[in-house]
Amino acid sequence: MFEAFELMVFFENMIALNNVSVTCGEGKIIGIFGSNSAGKSTFMHAISGIILDIKKKEEMRGGERISVYGRVFFNGKDMSAVRPHNRAKLGIVLCPERRRIFPESSVLENLKIGSYLTGSRETKQNLEYVLDLFPRLKDHLHRQGGFLSGGEQQMLAIGRALMASPKMLLLDEPLLGLSPAYQEIVVNGTKAIRDSKGISIIITEQYARPVMPIIDYGYILENGSSVLMGTREELMDNPDVKSAYFGV
Amino acid sequence: MELVVYGIINSITLSLISLGFTLVYSISRVPNFAHGALYVAGGYLTWVFLNHFLGIPYFLAILLGVIITSAVGAAIYQFILVRIRGMEISEIIATYAIGLAILEGLRWGGLRGGTFVLPAFFPGSVNILGASVDYQRLIIVGAGVLTFIILYLFTRFTKVGLAFRGIAQDERAAMMLGINSDMTAVLSLAIGSALAGLAAILLLPLGNIVVEGGYNVLVFAVAVCVIGGLGSWGGVIVASFIIGFAQILTEYFISAHYQMVVALLAIIITLLVKPSGIFGKQKELEERV
Numbered sequence: 001m002f003e004a005f006e007l008m009v010f011f012e013n014m015i016a017l018n019n020v021s022v023t024c025g026e027g028k029i030i031g032i033f034g035s036n037s038a039g040k041s042t043f044m045h046a047i048s049g050i051i052l053d054i055k056k057k058e059e060m061r062g063g064e065r066i067s068v069y070g071r072v073f074f075n076g077k078d079m080s081a082v083r084p085h086n087r088a089k090l091g092i093v094l095c096p097e098r099r100r101i102f103p104e105s106s107v108l109e110n111l112k113i114g115s116y117l118t119g120s121r122e123t124k125q126n127l128e129y130v131l132d133l134f135p136r137l138k139d140h141l142h143r144q145g146g147f148l149s150g151g152e153q154q155m156l157a158i159g160r161a162l163m164a165s166p167k168m169l170l171l172d173e174p175l176l177g178l179s180p181a182y183q184e185i186v187v188n189g190t191k192a193i194r195d196s197k198g199i200s201i202i203i204t205e206q207y208a209r210p211v212m213p214i215i216d217y218g219y220i221l222e223n224g225s226s227v228l229m230g231t232r233e234e235l236m237d238n239p240d241v242k243s244a245y246f247g248v
Numbered sequence: 249m250e251l252v253v254y255g256i257i258n259s260i261t262l263s264l265i266s267l268g269f270t271l272v273y274s275i276s277r278v279p280n281f282a283h284g285a286l287y288v289a290g291g292y293l294t295w296v297f298l299n300h301f302l303g304i305p306y307f308l309a310i311l312l313g314v315i316i317t318s319a320v321g322a323a324i325y326q327f328i329l330v331r332i333r334g335m336e337i338s339e340i341i342a343t344y345a346i347g348l349a350i351l352e353g354l355r356w357g358g359l360r361g362g363t364f365v366l367p368a369f370f371p372g373s374v375n376i377l378g379a380s381v382d383y384q385r386l387i388i389v390g391a392g393v394l395t396f397i398i399l400y401l402f403t404r405f406t407k408v409g410l411a412f413r414g415i416a417q418d419e420r421a422a423m424m425l426g427i428n429s430d431m432t433a434v435l436s437l438a439i440g441s442a443l444a445g446l447a448a449i450l451l452l453p454l455g456n457i458v459v460e461g462g463y464n465v466l467v468f469a470v471a472v473c474v475i476g477g478l479g480s481w482g483g484v485i486v487a488s489f490i491i492g493f494a495q496i497l498t499e500y501f502i503s504a505h506y507q508m509v510v511a512l513l514a515i516i517i518t519l520l521v522k523p524s525g526i527f528g529k530q531k532e533l534e535e536r537v
Binding site for chain 2: 048050053057060061084085086088089093094095096100101102103104105109112113114116117160161163164
């Protein structure tokens with residue numbers, strides 16, 4: 001259903017993503033693990049199309065030269081040249097790293113802005129679903145997004161992405177800076193989204209341990225290349241993964 | 249008491265002038281220095297429709313004037329600004345150049361002297377708390393308040409308005425949710441220009457349509473926005489009232505010539521004391537980290 005084929009991204013002469021191919025079937029959760037600067041966010045930007053916007057802005061400014069190669073297929077359609085807002089229209093929605101919620105808008109308004117693409121009936125259903133999924137948001141509906149705690153902001157960011165009715169949800173480091181309790185809420189929420197709505201999910205994370213139990217298939221990135229891939233069991237049994245990502 | 253009445257009227261006039269400038273900046277981050285030119289163009293177009301297409305009713309001329317001004321604004325973005333988006337200095341130079349071209353083009357085309365006058369909506373005046381206020385100024389106050397209310401409701405309760413708010417706060421995050429940033433920018437310029445045209449049609453019956461008006465309006469709009477904090481709506485209201493009353497007070501106690509001095513002095517003081525303005529935040533840094 002989704003396939004990223006031989007993605008390569010260069011910032012000037014520095015290679016940020018080297019020949020990475022990822023596939024994701026319908027209703028699957030794919031994990032992508034790697035340390036800082038492994039290329040996780042660049043990968044997410046490449047498949048959500050944000051890289052095209054970054055590239056265009058850099059070009060206009062006369063800044064860094066960014067080159068993107070490779071193809072992205074979604075439901076059999078080549079999306080490589082589709083601009084980010086149109087990719088969202090087709091169902092690929094990115095929940096960005098460090099959340100990037102709208103700080104001056106209330107929680108409810110954040111969710112409403114997220115529902116830009118959906119009709120009013122769908123919006124209502126989605127809103128109910130999000131508030132059921134993360135009941136904590138219900139208590140703060142009218143509080144400004146910027147005043148929420150990190151964990152609540154993350155729930156809001158995921159909720160906002162869900163309001164766009166995605167077919168594939170991209171979660172870029174959703175556990176960054178969260179306490180273990182919130183990590184659990186977010187991880188369980190992610191699994192619930194897949195189980196109840198059948199949305200495919202690609203999730204990136206530095207620490208594999210909290211996410212590993214819910215993924216179907218995983219990739220490990222190092223310095224922009226995908227060095228290892230496998231099902232959950234294969235990855236968990238691999239001695240290199242154990243030492244590097246589980247600290248065993 | 250007179251002072252209060254005139255102060256309020258002057259303040260609302262200022263906020264009407266600067267509303268379009270703020271709207272464009274807060275949504276697309278384009279400092280629209282062609283704002284003053286669009287203001288004069290809006291007034292002039294209405295005058296042309298009114299005097300050269302005889303028999304056309306006043307309100308239809310107004311409607312046409314506002315719509316065409318708004319189309320000009322959208323065209324400025326669609327054909328020129330889209331190429332230099334994100335480079336602040338180029339945006340300022342380009343919009344200012346367009347403004348100059350429009351204003352001086354109008355002057356060259358014959359917009360000189362005091363013969364260009366829009367009629368008041370209703371002639372006559374009324375006495376409020378000992379101050380004589382003509383109906384046109386009452387309409388300005390009403391229209392100013394109404395515009396603010398409509399804009400507030402528009403940005404809170406309509407899909408496009410909410411998209412505006414999203415883009416204004418975090419362009420890329422909004423993009424990820426399916427909001428087209430170029431389209432919102434075109435729309436913001438169209439609405440901002442329409443507001444400039446609307447302000448012109450409300451305010452110009454009080455005087456003549458002159459090219460210099462465009463430069464004055466630009467300076468007032470920039471002054472209000474700098475003092476209130478660029479792109480802040482609350483800032484526009486507060487700053488309009490500060491400058492508005494300061495102007496009326498200097499006019500009353502010193503001389504009417506000091507209006508412009510007050511505005512410019514206010515910019516300088518703000519930049520010295522609090523460069524980001526009353527409600528402004530320096531977002532630039534935050535975004536880059």
